[in-house]
Amino acid sequence: MSRILVIEDEPIIRTELRRLLTRAGHDVAEAGAVPEAAAEHALDAFDLVISDLRLPGPPGTDIIALCPGVPVLIMTSFATVKSAVDAMKLGAVDYIAKPFDHDELLLQVERVLREGRLTRQNAALKREVEQTWSPGGMVGTSPAMRDVFERVRKVAPSAATVLVLGESGTGKELVARAVHAQSPRAEGPLVAVNCAAIPEGLLESELFGHEKGAFTGAQAAHAGLVEAAHGGTLFLDEIGELPAPAQARLLRMLQDGEVRRVGATRSRKVDVRILAATHRDLPRRVQEGLFRQDLYFRLRVVEIRLPPLRERGEDVSALARHLLERSSRRMGRPPASLSPDALAAIAQHPWPGNVRELENAIERAVILADGPLITADLLALEPPGGPAVDSIPPVLEEADFPLVPASEDPRSPDSMEEYFRRFVLEHQERMGETELARRLGISRKTLWEKRQRLGIPRTRA
Numbered sequence: 421m422s423r424i425l426v427i428e429d430e431p432i433i434r435t436e437l438r439r440l441l442t443r444a445g446h447d448v449a450e451a452g453a454v455p456e457a458a459a460e461h462a463l464d465a466f467d468l469v470i471s472d473l474r475l476p477g478p479p480g481t482d483i484i485a486l487c488p489g490v491p492v493l494i495m496t497s498f499a500t501v502k503s504a505v506d507a508m509k510l511g512a513v514d515y516i517a518k519p520f521d522h523d524e525l526l527l528q529v530e531r532v533l534r535e536g537r538l539t540r541q542n543a544a545l546k547r548e549v550e551q552t553w554s555p556g557g558m559v560g561t562s563p564a565m566r567d568v569f570e571r572v573r574k575v576a577p578s579a580a581t582v583l584v585l586g587e588s589g590t591g592k593e594l595v596a597r598a599v600h601a602q603s604p605r606a607e608g609p610l611v612a613v614n615c616a617a618i619p620e621g622l623l624e625s626e627l628f629g630h631e632k633g634a635f636t637g638a639q640a641a642h643a644g645l646v647e648a649a650h651g652g653t654l655f656l657d658e659i660g661e662l663p664a665p666a667q668a669r670l671l672r673m674l675q676d677g678e679v680r681r682v683g684a685t686r687s688r689k690v691d692v693r694i695l696a697a698t699h700r701d702l703p704r705r706v707q708e709g710l711f712r713q714d715l716y717f718r719l720r721v722v723e724i725r726l727p728p729l730r731e732r733g734e735d736v737s738a739l740a741r742h743l744l745e746r747s748s749r750r751m752g753r754p755p756a757s758l759s760p761d762a763l764a765a766i767a768q769h770p771w772p773g774n775v776r777e778l779e780n781a782i783e784r785a786v787i788l789a790d791g792p793l794i795t796a797d798l799l800a801l802e803p804p805g806g807p808a809v810d811s812i813p814p815v816l817e818e819a820d821f822p823l824v825p826a827s828e829d830p831r832s833p834d835s836m837e838e839y840f841r842r843f844v845l846e847h848q849e850r851m852g853e854t855e856l857a858r859r860l861g862i863s864r865k866t867l868w869e870k871r872q873r874l875g876i877p878r879t880r881a
């Protein structure tokens with residue numbers, strides 16, 4: 421059954437049409453003129469409008485502009501070629517000459533309805549594809565994220581170097597993985613390196629390799645991560661932290677397509693696509709003399725900028741639902757949902773740690789929830805500016821160092837994390853990363869990873 425509106429001022433013809441169409445199984449509404457039709461009916465709810473051309477007041481063709489997307493058939497008793505052509509030019513799908521033959525009219529109506537259904541189905545499919553297509557399963561339909569997906573789609577098949585920018589936890593690594601996965605190198609390796617997690621002194625040899633005897637302890641030759649990515653992609657995360665000597669070596673690699681291992685006299689050809697990411701303001705680092713301008717230009721052949729979560733509108737609740745579904749599945753819990761107060765809290769929170777912070781909040785809530793409903797108190801979102809003073813646990817003494825593995829510690833993992841968070845926040849202004857890691861009894865890499873997981877970015881340059 422379709423909903424059809426008939427606009428006809430002559431009661432006899434109107435009744436005749438209504439009977440005919442109702443008998444054919446349609447739901448028919450009527451009006452005697454265009455303004456009446458517009459005032460009394462929700463026009464976009466109809467599947468078809470059949471309107472006489474000559475009506476009291478505006479002509480029947482005026483209805484076309486008032487119901488975009490709804491097919492309009494125009495009837496005229498003066499079926500000249502000209503009036504029919506004019507009606508079609510204005511957007512009518514067809515015209516009917518009066519007096520009409522019942523069977524012909526019904527055939528015409530069925531054809532137009534069928535075509536209308538197909539057009540609407542196609543439009544809905546297109547919308548769905550546009551909304552749900554996202555690289556690497558990334559969630560987002562906000563205009564800013566659609567731009568990101570579009571860029572990924574365009575740049576992936578090329579060999580261009582890509583610089584992914586955005587605050588911590590916005591999904592930069594996910595974008596890099598999607599670019600690789602959609603590139604012709606997808607079957608090759610994707611080697612991801614966090615430049616900030618490797619101690620400065622080791623970074624060059626880790627990345628570019630070294631020859632035997634290149635430095636004390638180099639007992640054997642070693643191929644670096646660049647060579648390991650041969651035929652594939654090398655993702656350099658936190659590229660802003662790359663020390664100057666490694667910057668120079670990377671620039672040479674990008675210019676010549678060759679790498680020279682530390683201590684080597686000759687270079688080797690490599691076929692590697694470079695993707696880089698940073699949460700830093702790289703142009704500022706260039707100005708401050710901390711990052712080479714020539715390397716910056718080489719890296720930013722294409723830039724993909726990820727918006728912070730607070731600028732993604734409705735994406736936040738869609739992401740929350742997606743992450744909730746994923747967390748519940750991973751933890752073997754039944755499907756859960758977010759209560760209205762949880763959704764309101766999520767919409768209001770500024771998410772300084774972006775998607776990663778949301779992911780952590782949801783995961784914590786799933787662990788703590790007793791049933792399938794996640795409420796705002798389970799999310800425990802801290803107000804902007806950090807936790808309230810009286811919610812901070814008492815300061816732990818230095819005698820507690822080093823951190824012992826959680827499994828051997830009577831304290832809960834939560835308080836260990838809180839302890840870590842407090843220690844880092846309190847000492848990072850005056851301690852370097854190496855000192856912080858040493859005092860905590862963990863490696864620099866673990867320190868970096870814990871910072872990422874808990875959403876405590878480095879504040880020192």
Ligand SMILES: Nc1ncnc2c1ncn2[C@@H]1O[C@H](COP(=O)(O)OP(=O)(O)OP(=O)(O)O)[C@@H](O)[C@H]1O
Pocket residue numbers: 557558559560586587588589590591592593594595657698699739775776779872
């Ligand atoms: N649009 C998204 N849809 C689904 N999950 C996302 C999305 N964006 C990020 N995530 C998830 O959020 C977490 C953080 O993402 P990712 O590690 O890519 O961020 P990042 O910007 O590289 O962070 P950092 O700068 O701290 O390295 C990951 O677990 C990732 O899977």
